[in-house]
Amino acid sequence: MSESSELRPRPLLPGRVPLSSHVLVAAVSALLAVVALSDLFAVFAGVRVHLLIDGDDSFATAPQQELDAAYGLYETAGNVQIMAYVPCAVLFVVWFFLMRRNTGLLAPDRFRNGPGWAIGAWVIPLANFWMPYRIAVDMWGASTPLPDDGEPYRASIWPVNLWWGLFVSSTLFGRYAASRYGNAETPAQVRSAVAQYVAADILDLAAAAAAVYFAVRLTAMQRLKASG
Template sequence: MLCSRCGTHAAATGDGLCDGCAAAARRRAEPLAAPAVPGRRWLPALRSPVGLGRAVVALLGLVIVSDLAAIAASLNVRRVVNGFTGGGSAAYAIDEADQADLWMAIASGFGAVAVLATAVVFLVWFSRVRANAGVFAPDLMTRNSGWAIGGWFVPLANLWIPRSVAADVWKASRQDPYRGNEGLVSLWWAGFLATWFFDRAAERQYDKADSGSEIGTAADFLAISCLVDIGAAVLAILFVHKLTQMQHAKALRGPEPVAV
């Protein structure tokens, strides 16, 4: 008797099917599953962000220290300005003003070095978490991986592209990429924009100040901008720590078995 399905080969089973048709029927009836060992498929493509994340957090802490030093220098400038208006020895006041300028220059230099070092390590970390996100959920990536670094250097567009990349990375790094919110991403980005605008406005005001009252006001504004910067640095620490933790946990858990 011929196979009831193909009609070519001899039937070999009780269902009237040949060996080939019976094997095909079994394959269709038993769906394939993902690898038995979770995570093994991801490991060659992923690179741990943990070390870089810790380095970014440490450098952000250094930025906070530099901001505190700048606040102290600004308050010292205010004290000297108040001394000018309150009278006293002119020679002593000039010496105090020179000393205040020196401390302000030292604090500014320290802050510039801290920010530059933080920016470099942050970009390396940001590029790595973006690459990992492309492994976790490539369908959620709205921009290619080059924008993780390049997006920061495009005038005007750098006001929203990095935040967009960060939101995609955040979604992909969640255990469920399609559920949740990006509230911490938005807070981090708002803090970054706030400190960016405040720092530049304060520096311009301080550079243009001529009279004692203008210098005092500019010093006050510098202190306020440093407080804003501290708040932004704290939000950045939370963002970096949380995203690093999310990616590390997801990599250890491995991909969910998906039936085909």
């Protein structure tokens, strides 16, 4: 064998998962943890605003300076959430695409569309509430170990359902709460909208935790099946 052929890069073998996906899942998990912490900060700030507003269309006896500080902290919490969410969303979609591409090497017959849809599905209006879920289900099924001879093939997808259900719920409820908060005119309406925002933030925190479990579990399953 010549020296030049020794230096030639070897092609990726089918079923072999690149290390980049495992490095990415660690980074995605870390950013999801940051998102969860930003949600926790927003919950704290929202509860503080909620407690300082009376429910009878009038402000509580708290000084105006304290109310202004609470509103300022609440706005800061919202900005922190955006700064945490944007890079996490970008990196998660990159990881999602790599997982779809790698899983296609393990079971190409499991997918109806090409790997590019693992990115495009997130940006198509309305379809982005369904298509990423279908791709995730297909990846989960393709990565599930095959049963022993004679045993029925059953791929439990509850981690996918839990993650996606929480993600969609938090997204829709968050948009509804944002609309209510933006249209609030009385203190009672502000108080109600903030309570709804707090609920949406709690759902988002739970969705982030479920996303970590889904991502780590799927990566581990794919790695196990590729090495088998």
